[in-house]
Amino acid sequence: MTAALPAPADPLGPVRAALLRAAREEADRLRADARRDAAAVLAAAHAQAGALLREARRQGEAEGSRAAAAAVARARRTSRNDLLEAKARVRDALRRRVAEQVRQCRNEPTWAAARDRLVRRVRLALGADATVSEHPEGGVVGTAPGRTVDLSLDAMAARALDRAGAEIESLWET
Template sequence: MTAVRTRPAATALEPVRSAVLRRARADADGVRAAAEADAARVRAAAEAKAAETLARARAEGAADAVELLETQRARTRRSMRARELAAQRVAHDDLRRLAVDAVRERLRDGPGRELREALVVVARRLLGPHAVLTDAPGGGIEAEAGGRRVDLTLDALTARAVDRLGADLDGLWSA
């Protein structure tokens, strides 16, 4: 008997059970829909944040690349200028050496004595009549008096003459 009674009670409660199940399914569907909507919002926010971070990183990378490129270009320009100046220095030194050699060669042929006398006059005019004069091994003289010194060697005179060319020598580098 008990078994028979349970069955009519279960049958009688079937509409309540169905309503409770429908209600639970509806609540579960609502919770699932809310969770999916929340997940979609979180995913969209994360994607937007990632896109923003990526865009910022790309912009910073591009700016860093531009800065690095400008630094490299400046370094290259300085290096090229240093090489150019070194080549000019070598050419200038060669010109001095060639000029000194040419003057020595020219003086070997005779006017050396007259040049020495002219240099003595210059030294005495600059330092006075008591200047101590010394013949330089490469030609010309050095003079000293009262702690002052005058270099009238062929090397020094020729170097000063080449140096006085100044801007005229610049034309050699810009052709």
């Protein structure tokens, strides 16, 4: 029997092994580079997202502040208008009530004498030739060329309230 001859060695085996080793090393290097690139892209994306979020928050806060300031200003204007309207209604009601009360003096026994004094005051202010007429709500109105004196009860009550303006305003101040 003859001994078997050893199998011929693959002459390209070492070259193949070296190429395979080089390919694996290159693949490992490419994977490592890809991981580094991906990490850098992710870090940049996170940084950009954080910057965008901070800017959006800043803009939102600024817009919120502007909107809140505008809402407060509108509320103050509305409140002020409501207050002024309420004061005007109270003032008008007071004027009507005072005028009604002053007109009651026509029912007093002394009304004729008071009316005569009003006529004398008109004539003193406008002269003896002044035309004096009764006002429908009480009191008198005098006229002379280019001039008028209103001593109606309503006009006198309104003037008295106007003179007491600050005191009347204090009625609703707290």
